[in-house]
Amino acid sequence: MFKHKLTVMLGILVLFSMVLSGCAAAVPAAQPAAPAAEGEASWWKTASQSASCEGVTIRGISESTPPSNFARETLAPAFQAETGITVELETTSWDEMYNKAINDMQAGTGIYDFVYIEQDIIYQYLANNYLVNLTQLLADNPNLASPDFDFAKFTSFIDNFKDADGNIYGVPMEAFVKIYLYRLDLFNDPAIQEAFAAEYGYDLAPATTHQQYQDNATFFTQYGTDNGLELWGTTVQGNTGHASSFYEFFESIAPTFGVYNWGINSENWKATVENGGGMNSDAAKEALAFWVGLLQYAPPEATQSTWDEVAASFAAGRAAQGWVYGENAAWIATDPDRSKVVGNVGVALPPVSEGVMEAAADGSGYIGYYDGGSFGLPVSSKNQQCTLLWLEYIGQESVQADWAVAGSRIVMESTYDDPKVQEVDAKTDNYYTLMKDEGPLFRGAPPFPFHSALREVVQPFIWKALSGELTAADALDQAAAAADAELVNLGYGQ
Amino acid sequence: MRSNRMGWALLAPTLAILAVVGFLPFLYVLYVGLFDWNPFSNQLGMQWAAVNNYRRLVFDGAFLDSLWRTGLFAFVSVSIELSLGFLLAQTLVKNFPGRTVFRTLYVLPLVMAPIAVGATWRLLTIPGFGPIPYFLDKWFGIDYRLGTFADQAFLTVVLMDVWHWTPFVTLTLLAGLTAMPKEPLEQAQVDGANRWQVFRYLTIPMMMPVLLTVIFIRLMDALRVVDEVFMLTSGGPGTATQFIGIHIYRVVVPKTDYGYGSAMSLLVLYFTIVLCWLLFIALAQVGKQRE
Amino acid sequence: MAEPGNPKLVAPVQHKTRPRGFLPIETNRFDRIFISVIAWIGISLLWMRFLESWIPLWGATVLCLLLAILIVRKG
Incomplete structure (x- = not known):
């Protein structure tokens, strides 16, 4: 009798957990990559497969701010739906974010595949060779270079993340x-x-x-x-x-x-x-x-x-x-x-x-x-190619407008002209216009x-x-x- | 001989674990403490510094201040906890209506994690939101702002510690009081000793081992307090509640001064060991006197 | 426990303790080494703080070594 009950209970549990995990898998799939169009989706898929990244999980850490939360809640699921790469973005307090990121990179543990780099800390990171040269990485992996991604599209804010030779070490994700x-x-x-x-x-x-x-x-x-x-x-x-x-x-x-x-x-x-x-x-x-x-x-x-x-x-x-x-x-x-x-x-x-x-x-x-930050790729990361795809994904022009509306941050000139941004601009007493005109x-x-x-x-x-x-x-x-x-x-x- | 070998064999797993989780890290810290090592300094990597870190330490005002502050905090809060705890234990030994309920409610803070205690107190004390500043202002006209007034911050931290740990002191002392033989007390009363004399010459000496043990445990805890205080004041205002644990955290983690921070923590370990040892000797002496 | 009339049972409690040294507490060899190390660290720290500008730290080390020998042998 007891055994029978146990079997039934276990059965219910298994069923329940299957339903739950099914839901979890269904949620991101149900949001079919809002910002990207059909043709692009296939490029991301091919690229992901060619680097055998499907099913891989990449981890990142950032400060819990409106822009980072948008990346975690909206961009990460969309990216997963397109590429099959899971992005786990840990958003925490500013202090904690630095402590964890620096400890990880200093010890070379490789917990994080991408870290938030604030404009003011980049020189510390470069001096210690914590970061991967993204310009070089893109050049070395032409099959992973998305046609929609181009460093030249960013505002001059990206200059903050360059070394003396002009190599880029971070993809800007916020600036304000x-x-x-x-x-x-x-x-x-x-x-x-x-x-x-x-x-x-x-x-x-x-x-x-x-x-x-x-x-x-x-x-x-x-x-x-x-x-x-x-x-x-x-x-x-x-x-x-x-x-x-x-x-x-x-x-x-x-x-x-x-x-x-x-x-x-x-x-x-x-x-x-x-x-x-x-x-x-x-x-x-x-x-x-x-x-x-x-x-x-x-x-x-x-x-x-x-x-x-x-x-x-x-x-x-x-x-x-x-x-x-x-x-x-x-x-x-x-x-x-x-x-x-x-x-x-x-x-x-x-x-x-x-x-x-x-x-x-x-x-x-x-x-x-003038504050802001980028996502960079630590040398200690074990999934550099997959992370490169993610960095390119968040650096597409098409994802910028919604992000700007959610986090009042702008990293590309073209974002200022987007109707969605202009609508919010009117409601915020022209904050975006002020940033564009007076930012320098x-x-x-x-x-x-x-x-x-x-x-x-x-x-x-x-x-x-x-x-x-x-x-x-x-x-x-x-x-x-x-x-x-x-x-x-x-x-x-x- | 055989039993001896057996004993070592039984101890071996414990010793091995102790070596790995205790002794090896200690040696590493000892090693790092002899170097200048800050990944963000001009010289990359570890630079041999011999005992220079210790030389800097004995002149480091901020470090010595925070050491002194920690001592003061430990002394004040443990004294209050001890007196309050003893008083409550004496009360709880007697029977009164509602005693069980009171006991249960009273030990609730004990089961809370320090970080939760800190968070609770933070919510209680935030100006414009928490009840403590509101009522202090309304009833007594006191301007209570933890971020501004150093004395208030220190006092609040002590209070928080007392609130959190007095139940522990009470419970332990209560166990001691309950286990105490009744005869000497009754005899003393028959002989006409008053309550103070009974307390001073009988209760205290008989409770001495328990008292010393409680002091021992609480003092060690108070000296390494970090989480509650960090949550409540993060060491501020200024450095008014920056106890040694928080100070070391700041040097090692945000400042990434690994070498200097290692030396600092070793020095604190040294003071703690000396203190422990003195208390241990006192405990042993008391034990001997009783024999 | 022991019957007062039976000396066999009372006498053999003879630990191998040395005559007590100058330290105020009863110690074994490990205790005395421990005390020496503690003293060495403490004296060195105080030395660095107050005396090092006149006498180098080696002074403290030599002093502590002598002290340690004294404590371990006579403490």
């Missing part, structure tokens, strides 16, 4: 600027405009100078208090225990005061003013004091906010203006499920000190952070091979300035001295 967002409904409210003009003697507008930014922040914080609103004047990405605050200061705030490249002199690798650097220059100190001063006009969660919380605070309508990573601009402006400020998001260039805009225009400076005013991180090592040394001082343990001037003096010492330690400058 850290932009100044403000609340259209508040800035355009006649009553508010009147109150502001009465108090400050000039018209309310998105800030073009730091003083104006601070006035706006002060005004809206007061406005929130007076009207019993959960509203503050600005966001601050001021987490006192996370690298995000270091980045906001050195890549978004300091440049608007004319302090570039983290204040490090790349002629002699020095940070202190005494040694020819600029990390503790007067302009840098002014910038830090300004930014730390903004905390009193920021929501209380500011000192625990990374880029994610900043976007969330703005989307929750808790701030009137702020520096927000552009990858979030589209969903904040258009997704009513996650954002309370849909349709009320204004986009502008950040405020700058005198002379900075001119310096940015002639290329000697920049006004903010922004710049990525300086090409430091010691990027994260130096960041770890400098950031505690920024945190201490934010928590009020140190004054802005002391924090930067100590940070610059520590940076000088660490650079020598790392073998840069003497």
Whole structure:
């Protein structure tokens, strides 16, 4: 009797699991590669078969951001349907992503077949020969070179992923600027405009100078208090225990005061003013004091906010203006499920000190952070040919528009002209147009091979300035001295 | 002789596993600690550095600070846990209505993984969202922001540890109290000793082995705390809760300073061994005195 | 356990312990080697911090070696 029951139970279980796995297999198959047409599908299939990649699983790691999630949820299943290659993309926190990727590549374990390479870390990776030369790999495997893939179609952002000889090491998957967002409904409210003009003697507008930014922040914080609103004047990405605050200061705030490249002199690798650097220059100190001063006009969660919380605070309508990573601009402006400020998001260039805009225009400076990343292929990967197909797949022109709409990122010129993108552009106060026209005013991180090592040394001082343990001037003096010492330690400058 | 060989044979698998998972990594760390090795420095690969890493360590303010901070944290939280735990254990020895229910509820934090404890406390303390800042502000007018005020952060971390581990202390002490012979206590009462005298001269000495064992276990745990604190404050604000475990993590993982980080962790191992050994000796002395 | 009148049962509890050394606790050879190593590391660290600018680290090593011999033989 018991045996009989067991057999029945087992039978049911087996049946159930078969049905389940059948479903799992059916799901991707039911989404027949939305972006690609019939003819192309056969090319991918042939290529996949010729490299005997069918049934292979490739693994990647990326930060959990809107663009990466789109790659995981939409592009990966479509790619699998076309090629029979399964893509497992692990999306995790930014810190975790780096730790796992670097540990894997350093140890040569080969867990990951493709990794997210942010623009600022590429020099570290190249110096350690972590990455496969994609130009070379494509040339060596002409049968795997898709007719729809061409490095020349990308914007100049791809230059970030080239070595000195012009070889390419990553296929750009996202690029955006850290932009100044403000609340259209508040800035355009006649009553508010009147109150502001009465108090400050000039018209309310998105800030073009730091003083104006601070006035706006002060005004809206007061406005929130007076009207019993959960509203503050600005966001601050001021987490006192996370690298995000270091980045906001050195890549978004300091440049608007004319302090570039983290204040490090790349002629002699020095940070202190005494040694020819600029990390503790007067302009840098002014910038830090300004930014730390903004905390009193920021929501209380500011000192625990990374880029994610900043976007969330703005989307929750808790701030009137702020520096927000552009990858979030589209969903904040258009997704009513996650954002309370849909349709009320204004986009502008950040405020700058005198002379900075001119310096940015002639290329000697920049006004903010042009961020982005690519997917690269670690040398330790055991499925390089199959991964190459995946990298080409995500680098097709045809997949770009939907991706741009989902993640407000653009890596090809042609994407700007797509009707889908233009539709969202209208809803986001022309964020995409601004990125296209004014993008050159922004710049990525300086090409430091010691990027994260130096960041770890400098950031505690920024945190201490934010928590009020140190004054802005002391924090930067100590940070610059520590940076000088660490650079020598790392073998840069003497 | 034969029984001796048998003993070794029985021990062999354990020793082999210990060698592979414990001793070999230790030797590797010892080896790496003698090199300058940061894949992102100007010199690629490992550069022989002899004891230079240790030389740097004894002057490294951030390291020494975090060591001192860890000691302070361990001392404060274990003291609180011990006093609170003892008090509760004394209460729980007696019978009162609802005792079983209370006991069950009380040990619930124990079954939570540290990372979940950290996440729970993070949710409780996020300004504008968590209940703790809300009620502190509403009832007492306290501006509670973990990201801004170092003292609050340190205190909260201690509280979290106390919340998580006092049940463990209570349970262990309770076992000790229950196993304690009743006669000496009754005799003392007959002889007219007051409660304090009974506690000071009978309960404490009789409980000494249990107490020392609990201190031993809790101290070791507190000294290597990482996950809960990292989840709650990630070591901030500034470095106010950057205990030694988090400090080493930052040096080895994001900063990829493998050589220096290895030396650092070995030094911490050294301090831990010394501390363990002292406690062990104290335990042994107590045991001898009892004989 | 032992009957008071029977010396055979009381007497043989003679461990091979040496007379107690200058260390405050009872130790065996392994303990003393362990203490020597612990002391060596500790002294070297303190030496690097406070004395190395005047006397090289070899000083600490020699000192600790002497100390170790003393502890192992007389501790």
